[in-house]
Amino acid sequence: MAEVSRVLIVDDHPLFREALHSAVNVACPGSEIREATSIADAVAMINATELAFDLVLLDLTIPGTEGFEGLLEVRARFPELPVVIVSSFEDTRIVQQALSYGAAGYVPKSSTKAEIASAITEVMAGAVHLPQCLGGARPALSGDACDDLLARLAALTPQQLRVLQMLRLGLLNKQIAHELDVCERTVKAHVSEILRKLGVYSRTQVVIETAKIDFEALSETLPPRFSP
CATH class of the missing domain: 3.40.50.2300 (Response regulator)
Incomplete structure (x- = not known):
């Protein structure tokens, strides 16, 4: 037990x-x-x-x-x-x-x-518990949804992708600004653009949206310009 x-x-x-x-x-x-x-x-x-x-x-x-x-x-x-x-x-x-x-x-x-x-x-024990009322496997992100998310990620600039990665780690704007050596206003602008391009309305939704998939695996399929 x-x-x-x-x-x-x-x-x-x-x-x-x-x-x-x-x-x-x-x-x-x-x-x-x-x-x-x-x-x-x-x-x-x-x-x-x-x-x-x-x-x-x-x-x-x-x-x-x-x-x-x-x-x-x-x-x-x-x-x-x-x-x-x-x-x-x-x-x-x-x-x-x-x-x-x-x-x-x-x-x-x-x-x-x-x-x-x-x-x-x-x-x-590391498993996912499914209630009897579901009667099936855990919902997975469909191929079409993955393609859609990949397309939205591809619209991000290299700097926006770096900001996104830090958002997923839970960093605040001030912390991101320090890591990237930019002003906090610049980070706010990047966050606003990330929200717009991904079609979400909050930082929380950004994290949840990208958590639905294997972000690292998707990153490998992005163009070279996305490499840190």
Whole structure:
């Protein structure tokens, strides 16, 4: 049975946080469990480096967020941290969307404690947990979608591609400016152009969009001018 040093439960309902506590203890006895009732609190806890969370259990309907905003923010800020969605929604389209945005698993709140514990164990072992309501493989980016993204990436200048790579690492404009030895205003202009050319509206969407594919593999297919 997989061991977890720290698990973060993000849910605003006390009774369900208690249920998730119980499931985590079944899957990973001895784990340290923390709780957050908002995305802001969750981000603050994860940012505290001494905590070093290994897993996040996240409800989609967190006050102050709409749709997949909470998942998108956590995935964009902490792309290496596994996030399992635990939600009352069982619509196949919602499940597929969550997985396409990088969730490591999706568990309906109607699941038994044993089923939730099993999902936690799977994810901590490096697998992706698919709920029974999905009944198929994890959604993958289609060939057409890959071609479309490649075309949009090809529209970026070499400097914009470098900025994009740093955005994917979570760097702020000031940090990017320091790395590239340019002023922060220049970085802001590059970011605006990246958003326009990729057809997205926020830095978070940039990270999520490019996280859907093997960015390194795609980079090898780009023209030589994109090499750092």
